[in-house]
Amino acid sequence: MRDIAIKADKLTKKFDDFVAVDAITFDVHQGEIFGFVGANGAGKTTAMRILCGLSKPTSGSATVAGFDVYKETERIKRNIGYMSQKFSLYDDLTVMENITFYAGIYGLSDKEIKARGESLLSQLGISHEAKTFVSSLPLGWKQKLAFSVAVIHEPKIVFLDEPTGGVDPVTRRQFWDLIYEAADRGITVFVTTHYMDEAEYCNRLTVMVDGRIDALDTPANLKKQFSVDSMDKVFYQLARAAKRSGD
Amino acid sequence: MRTLKFLLQKEFKQIFRSKSIIFSIVFAPIIQLILMPLAANYEVKNIYVAFVDHDHSSYSQKLINRVYSSIYFKAAPYSASYDDAMHLIEQNKADIIVEIPQGFEDNLVRESHDKLYLAVNAINGTKAGVGSGYLGSIIRDFNQDIQLQWKQPGHFAEAQTIDVVTNNWYNPYMSYFLFMVPGLMVSLLTGIGAFSASLNIVREKEIGTIEQINVTPIRKYHFLLGKLIPYWCLGMIVFTIGMLVSRLIYGIVPVGSIPLLYGFLAVYLLTLLGAGLLISTYSDTQQQAVSVAFFFVLIFNFISGIFTPIDSMPEWAKVLAYISPISHFAQVMRMVVLKGSGWSDVLPHLGAVFALGVVLNTWAVLNYRKTT
The missing domain is CATH 3.40.1710.10 (abc type-2 transporter like domain)
Structure with a gap:
């Protein structure tokens, strides 16, 4: 049995009367690519924000990298990387300045910053763009850069909140290559998406409907369980029952 | 400390790259200081x-x-x-x-x-x-x-008539500029202090970069110091420019000690920036931050004694004026520039502004939430 990276037990988040996350229970193993799939408004982002220490749960318990989401949010933050659907790099800084800034606040030394920054740029094939302002990069590059910056400090877990929103399928495929490379280095990847082709790329995934987890398994087992041949159909079967609509 | 270094590096780069910040912080005050005293003149002619x-x-x-x-x-x-x-x-x-x-x-x-x-x-x-x-x-x-x-x-x-001879101490020729320019400097620095840092933070909220900051192990006070220090430096620069303008254009040379003015300003800016940071922790958009800051700056400017004497205000306004850092700074500016008051005269004002600064900054740090 591999180590547990994330453990949630009846984790719940209410906003007044609205139950955004409804008693979800799951484990994520170290080094796994774990997907959170669901329609808009299903509660994916809220659940992820709790696990990242950005939001306090209402009830239930959870640990991330062994730290409690109620009391040890700051220790969690030292062990994770995060990339949100909102673009997180500074437009008015250059590529290298963004790398330096984020690496710096995670406590990397000047030497490490230089070495990792250069290898990151050559891995992305944009070494010649080091001094380009982020604002003038194409969206696909920005997303890949944002992901690489989110894991520059080699965190135990990286949280990706709909990371490929708005990019073309080719870039999405390249983006997932980056995710696989990170997983190969032992980084646990927790990713939310509503693209079903991306759901197929995950080791295991859950489908969230109305704040609940209605299914959790590998993509192959889920398809078998619902006797269908694609994740799309699994999703439709589950999501048809949803009472909430969009966000 | 290392974290702070990276925060400051980033912040200064962004400030010096933003033309609008440079304009509103450096050029706009100079222009105001040249135009305002000419227009807002109480001397009645014609x-x-x-x-x-x-x-x-x-x-x-x-x-x-x-x-x-x-x-x-x-x-x-x-x-x-x-x-x-x-x-x-x-x-x-x-x-x-x-x-x-x-x-x-x-x-x-x-x-x-x-x-x-x-x-x-x-x-x-x-x-x-x-x-x-x-x-x-x-x-x-x-x-x-x-x-x-x-x-x-x-x-x-x-x-026989009684002839009254008046001697105008500290401003013998009743120069309007000598009275008004130091007051307007206070007004300008207040604007910079209350708006610049708060707008910057709220802008990061709007763009979403603040969430990225909040998932890092950055400490709250590091983040706030990273915003406060650059704008504190800018305030000092603006003041220096203002002093040069008032010397070159209006020939105003402070009678009192210039280091004393800078010393007071150092504390004043901390207090005003603290107010700005506090506003930013309660605002989600730049419009909110601006309207709240504008509301307070406007009221406290009017009762600051810059334009009208505090002594002739009703009691409740005097209480507000006593709390307001703007009125303390306005008094100190005039005391030092016109009268040459020293450290001991300024100390009570310094104490009042410092105390408020401690309250506002502590409040801002406590109210800044990395986790909601």
Whole structure:
């Protein structure tokens, strides 16, 4: 049995009367690519924000990298990387300045910053763009850069909140290559998406409907369980029952 | 400390790359400091006086000449009757009417006294008050001259008047600039302190980068210091530019110690930036932050004593003025620049501003939430 990276037990988040996350229970193993799939408004982002220490749960318990989401949010933050659907790099800084800034606040030394920054740029094939302002990069590059910056400090877990929103399928495929490379280095990847082709790329995934987890398994087992041949159909079967609509 | 280094590096780069920040922080204040004192001048000139002379005597002519020879008064078109003159006031061509009654000279000569009638357009209260004051003193002078001319030598007892000699300490020539420019500097620095850092933080909220910051192990006070220090430095630079402008253009050289001014400013900026940070922790959009900051800055500017004396305000306003850092800074600026007050005179003000700064900054740090 591999180590547990994330453990949630009846984790719940209410906003007044609205139950955004409804008693979800799951484990994520170290080094796994774990997907959170669901329609808009299903509660994916809220659940992820709790696990990242950005939001306090209402009830239930959870640990991330062994730290409690109620009391040890700051220790969690030292062990994770995060990339949100909102673009997180500074437009008015250059590529290298963004790398330096984020690496710096995670406590990397000047030497490490230089070495990792250069290898990151050559891995992305944009070494010649080091001094380009982020604002003038194409969206696909920005997303890949944002992901690489989110894991520059080699965190135990990286949280990706709909990371490929708005990019073309080719870039999405390249983006997932980056995710696989990170997983190969032992980084646990927790990713939310509503693209079903991306759901197929995950080791295991859950489908969230109305704040609940209605299914959790590998993509192959889920398809078998619902006797269908694609994740799309699994999703439709589950999501048809949803009472909430969009966000 | 290393975290702070990276935060500051980032912040300074962004500031110096943003043309709008550089403009609003460096050039706008200079322009304001040059234009505002010229426009917002309380000295009243160009008061149009309409004489309605029913006497047409040599004395009435002397009085009219005396008034028009003053730099404050200008001649309104001639009017034959009081109604005519009233028309001029209605058309805004005259500010004051002086009616000289028929038989003015005769009465003065025979009975040693007569009455003049003054009508003042009081729509502009300042102009009306100051104008009729000036006019009154000119007429008084005229009156004395006549008395001296007519009294027989040896009858001094009757001509006795009390002559009041006023000495204007600290601003002997009653220079309006000397009074107003230091006050306007306070106003400018207040704007920079209250708006710059808070807008910057709220902007990061709007773009979403603040969420990325909140998932890092950055400490709250590191983040806030990273925002506070750059704008504190900018405030110091703006003040330096302002001091140069007021020296070069208005010839104002502080009588007191310049390090004392910088020392007070250092604390003042911390307090104002703290207020800005606090506002930013309660605001989600730049519009919110601006309207809240504007509300407070406007009110506290009006009761700061920069434009009107605090002593003549009602009690509740005096209490507000005492809490407000703006009024303390305005007083200190004038005390040091005009009077040359020293550290011990400034200390009570420094204490009040410092205490408020501690409260505001602590409040801001406590209210800044990395986790909601």
